[in-house]
Amino acid sequence: MASIPIPDINIGAIGPEITLCVIAMGILMAEVFSPSRKNRDLMGLVAFGGVVVAGLITMSFQGESFTTFSGTYIVDNFSTFFKLICLLATGLTILVSIRYCEEENIHEGEYYALLLFTTVGMLFMASGEDLMTIYMGLEVMSLSLYALAGYTKTRRESNEASLKYFILGGFSSAILLYGMALIYGASGTTKLAGVSEALMGGSVNTTLIAVGVVLTLVGFAFKVSAVPFHMWTPDVYQGAPVPITGFMSAGPKAAAFAAMFRLFAEAFAPLQNDWWLLLWILAAVTMTAGNLFALAQNNVKRMLAYSSIAHAGYILMGVAAANETGSSGALFYLLAYTFMNIAAFAIVGIVASKGEERVSFKDYTGLGYKYPLLGATLTVMIFSLAGIPPTAGFVGKFYIFMAVVEKGYIVLAIIGVLNAVISVFYYLKLTVYMYMRDERVETTKIVLQPSMIIALLLSLYGVLIIGLAPSAYMSFAKSAFLSF
Amino acid sequence: MNQYIPVLLLFLVSGGVAIAMLGIAEFLGPKDPRDKFREKMEPFECGENQIASPQQRFSIRFYLIALMFIIFDIEAVFLFPWSVIFQELGLFGFVEMMVFIIVLGVGLAYVWKKGALEWE
Numbered sequence: 001m002a003s004i005p006i007p008d009i010n011i012g013a014i015g016p017e018i019t020l021c022v023i024a025m026g027i028l029m030a031e032v033f034s035p036s037r038k039n040r041d042l043m044g045l046v047a048f049g050g051v052v053v054a055g056l057i058t059m060s061f062q063g064e065s066f067t068t069f070s071g072t073y074i075v076d077n078f079s080t081f082f083k084l085i086c087l088l089a090t091g092l093t094i095l096v097s098i099r100y101c102e103e104e105n106i107h108e109g110e111y112y113a114l115l116l117f118t119t120v121g122m123l124f125m126a127s128g129e130d131l132m133t134i135y136m137g138l139e140v141m142s143l144s145l146y147a148l149a150g151y152t153k154t155r156r157e158s159n160e161a162s163l164k165y166f167i168l169g170g171f172s173s174a175i176l177l178y179g180m181a182l183i184y185g186a187s188g189t190t191k192l193a194g195v196s197e198a199l200m201g202g203s204v205n206t207t208l209i210a211v212g213v214v215l216t217l218v219g220f221a222f223k224v225s226a227v228p229f230h231m232w233t234p235d236v237y238q239g240a241p242v243p244i245t246g247f248m249s250a251g252p253k254a255a256a257f258a259a260m261f262r263l264f265a266e267a268f269a270p271l272q273n274d275w276w277l278l279l280w281i282l283a284a285v286t287m288t289a290g291n292l293f294a295l296a297q298n299n300v301k302r303m304l305a306y307s308s309i310a311h312a313g314y315i316l317m318g319v320a321a322a323n324e325t326g327s328s329g330a331l332f333y334l335l336a337y338t339f340m341n342i343a344a345f346a347i348v349g350i351v352a353s354k355g356e357e358r359v360s361f362k363d364y365t366g367l368g369y370k371y372p373l374l375g376a377t378l379t380v381m382i383f384s385l386a387g388i389p390p391t392a393g394f395v396g397k398f399y400i401f402m403a404v405v406e407k408g409y410i411v412l413a414i415i416g417v418l419n420a421v422i423s424v425f426y427y428l429k430l431t432v433y434m435y436m437r438d439e440r441v442e443t444t445k446i447v448l449q450p451s452m453i454i455a456l457l458l459s460l461y462g463v464l465i466i467g468l469a470p471s472a473y474m475s476f477a478k479s480a481f482l483s484f
Numbered sequence: 485m486n487q488y489i490p491v492l493l494l495f496l497v498s499g500g501v502a503i504a505m506l507g508i509a510e511f512l513g514p515k516d517p518r519d520k521f522r523e524k525m526e527p528f529e530c531g532e533n534q535i536a537s538p539q540q541r542f543s544i545r546f547y548l549i550a551l552m553f554i555i556f557d558i559e560a561v562f563l564f565p566w567s568v569i570f571q572e573l574g575l576f577g578f579v580e581m582m583v584f585i586i587v588l589g590v591g592l593a594y595v596w597k598k599g600a601l602e603w604e
Contacts, residue, residue: 004569004573004577006573006576021587029593029594031594032597
């Protein structure tokens with residue numbers, strides 16, 4: 001009887017993912033077997049607890065570096081950093097969602113379960129050391145997100161968002177998979193390290209590899225909503241429930257960047273002379289188009305959607321530079337971006353009130369006087385998004401521009417700085433409405449739940465602390481880069 | 485030569501069955517040619533009307549059932565190779581497969597309790 005070789009399996013390494021899966025399934029079972037009001041209120045807290053536990057397990061891997069599951073799954077500082085960003089995004093989103101679920105009266109059970117499954121997919125993407133692991137993670141993440149985008153079934157826009165996201169997301173997944181298949185065909189392996197070795201060996205079919213690299217780049221560019229693959233972003237962001245919009249703009253984007261980073265910096269590293277120009281152009285076009293379109297928006301959700309496209313462009317600059325400062329700068333930027341964007345969308349959700357009807361700039365008139373603390377928080381987030389010191393957004397932009405200059409892409413740096421200036425206009429437009437308009441509009445009474453207050457305070461703390469004392473976070477980001 | 489006799493028998497039996505089926509159908513079937521050929525001339529024989537408005541409604545339950553069928557069909561596909569080498573895999577293989585089945589069981593319990601399996 002032939003013995004079956006069992007590959008090395010390190011269950012501990014996927015502890016965070018297992019934790020989230022078990023909690024998500026538990027929530028699903030609780031939803032159908034004892035759906036009392038009291039249990040449904042608890043679900044958000046249980047989900048949040050699961051995220052905290054997963055975060056603690058992830059933190060315990062800090063400094064370690066090993067692969068497991070036959071080299072398809074890697075644990076290193078890079079994956080740990082991105083996993084913490086993803087878990088942070090999920091945790092904040094859950095805190096923000098508790099209020100939203102009550103107000104819109106949506107079913108909590110499936111909502112939190114889907115959110116946790118999305119997170120599991122993101123964690124696998126961050127740890128993927130094999131093309132197939134990355135793809136599986138991407139699909140788990142995307143399929144849950146398609147459902148979440150259409151979660152408020154009675155809103156027309158939400159249905160539209162879900163359908164658009166699903167159809168275009170399906171296309172992009174197929175393109176990505178096709179690219180991966182070509183890379184496998186050319187190099188004979190799906191392992192990232194193996195692809196890199198094959199490329200270094202020089203005996204690969206360059207046409208296949210070139211098409212493969214471009215197709216995978218297109219697939220990831222869709223997921224991070226880079227121009228010209230951004231068409232879905234404004235509609236989906238506008239239609240999806242506000243907490244999910246905030247989540248989509250931070251967590252899944254970070255996970256897509258993680259996989260993209262690992263792919264380009266590890267597997268395609270020998271081809272850097274060939275792909276940097278693609279990323280250079282992608283970054284320049286993305287931030288310019290994102291900012292210019294954002295100028296013309298009247299809907300705050302849509303404005304933030306275009307702004308998130310622009311931010312993807314800034315982060316792509318870091319990827320294009322592909323040096324230490326660029327990589328760690330992009331990591332740092334994603335961390336800061338998670339705090340500020342989720343908080344900004346949370347406040348948009350608070351102002352929007354039931355049915356998400358109040359989302360135009362006009363609805364913010366006088367908000368700064370009527371609710372000074374809320375207005376001040378939103379102002380800090382807006383300043384951070386615009387990159388005004390002493391906020392996290394400023395430091396993030398600073399590092400990325402520095403990396404690009406170090407690399408010698410002076411033109412790209414100039415485009416980036418010009419874009420930062422353009423973006424100030426539409427960000428500050430919101431503060432102008434909040435503080436400098438005389439006419440008062442009727443606002444519904446705003447009451448904040450404790451969970452929402454905690455989420456906002458956490459984000460405020462994150463944005464200000466990272467902005468004022470960035471060195472500790474920066475050294476963490478640097479250590480994440482060095483582990484490549 | 486003897487070894488080919490079963491093959492010859494197979495030809496005879498299968499040919500005989502085919503002829504018998506056609507013959508019985510001819511004998512028992514409707515004699516009116518319009519009835520006889522209407523369904524036969526359709527591109528697909530699936531029980532649905534072939535030419536109709538594409539905007540008609542049909543129940544979403546078809547999709548639910550189809551989705552669940554695929555999931556549990558694939559579960560069965562995984563169970564077959566596992567059961568063949570069950571002895572060699574030992575306890576580890578058993579536990580792994582139980583985890584897999586429990587995860588799918590949770591899904592089944594969910595759709596069942598949600599009422600997705602009820603037709604009315």
